[in-house]
Amino acid sequence: MSLRPLGALRDRSDLQSLGYLVAQALLMGLQWLHGFAWPAWLASLFLAVGISVxxxxxAHLPMWTRRxxxxxxxxxxxxxxGHPTCVFHPTHRLNHHRHRHGGDDAMRTWRFGDHNHLAGWAMHPLQASVAVYPLVIRWLGRVRRLHPGAWRWYALQYLLWLASWGVLLAIDPARALLLVIVPQLFGLHWLLAANYLQHAHADDRSRFGYARNFEGLLNPLLFNIGLHTAHHEHGRAHWSSLPALHRRYRARIDPRLLEAGLARYVLRVFMLAPLMPALRSRSLRATAAFNHKDR
Structure with a gap:
């Protein structure tokens, strides 16, 4: 699908992205000045997830045509x-997209047990952070030795992030935590937890079985993040082109990896399955291995 540029903006659909960024800054700033408000704070949590997307x-395709x-x-x-953008290169592009949830992917969900339940989803961001941050440290070390200019740019991102937290905490710790840091941590949790939603119980050894796809309302709200197979197959494609690409791959994806919506998936797998075993998720990876052994 061809892009639809708007000035220096690579595709005009990223007006939605810019709107989310501006809205989050306004919501945080207005609450800081005028006090906490539940509707604004809940909207800020949603926008924090949107900003992670x-x-x-x-990171995959820069939003602008100008550096x-x-x-x-x-x-x-x-x-x-609330975290430097540079970490996506070693953890996501060089790791996750290269290895597609396989044995060399540091973020593979089955590294921490081949399961798919609420506790696994809640713990995955913490486990994945411990697993991937050594990749970040080693990568930054190589960049510092080989590309000092790039390293200074990445160091500036870390400095800006830590300075922003330090200044806000010094001004008002309670407001800083409630209005800024908690929403940021919520968004970062979802950024890493999405890996669990998209890959837990998938089969990395199957050509198109390595990712779960979510259709429905999630995609227009969160930049087609649910159409994960198409994204993996076309990592440099603009997010607005993913619905058309998804239609191209849909028939080749195991139906068990196609979900009509995120909310009903979470309700079925995380909430009802512990009470109703028939609804429990089954590992396609383990099933494929058993069938191969049985032949």
Whole structure:
């Protein structure tokens, strides 16, 4: 699908991305000045998840055709997300997309047990962080030795993030935690937890069986993040092109990896399955291994 540029913006659909970034800054700022409000805070939690997806998309295909605007967006995402954008390169592009949830993927869900339940989803971000941050440290070390200019740019992102937290905590610790840091941590949790939703109980050894796909309302709200097979197959495709690409692959994906919506999946697998064993998720990886052994 061809892009639809708007000035220096690579595709005009990223007006939605820019809207989310601006709205999050406004919600945090207005609550800081005028006090906590439940509707605004809940909207901020949602936007924190959206910004984690924007970060993901921007890392794969920069939003702008101009380097300066892309760098400014990197810094804006760093401030609003509460973590440097540079970490996506070693953890996601060089690791997860290269190995597609296989044995060399540091974030593979079955590394921590081949399960798919609420406790596994809740713990996966913590487990994955411990697993992948050594990759970040080693990568930054190589960048510092071989590309000092790039390393200074990444160091600036870390400095900006830590300075923003330090300044806000110094001004008002309670407001900083409630209005800024908690939403940021919520968004970062979902950024890593999405890996569990998309890959737990999938089969990395199957050509199109390595990822679960979510259709429905999730996609227009969160930049087609549910159409994961198409994204893996076309990592440099703009997120707006994923529905058309998904239709191309849909017939080749195991029906058990096609979900009509995220909410009903969470209700069935995480909430009802512990009470109703028939609804429990089954490992396609383990099933494939058993069938192969049985032949």
């Amino acid at each position: 924007i970060h993901h998309n921007h 300066g605007l892309n760098r400014a967006t990197d810094l804006a995402i760093t401030l609003l997300q």
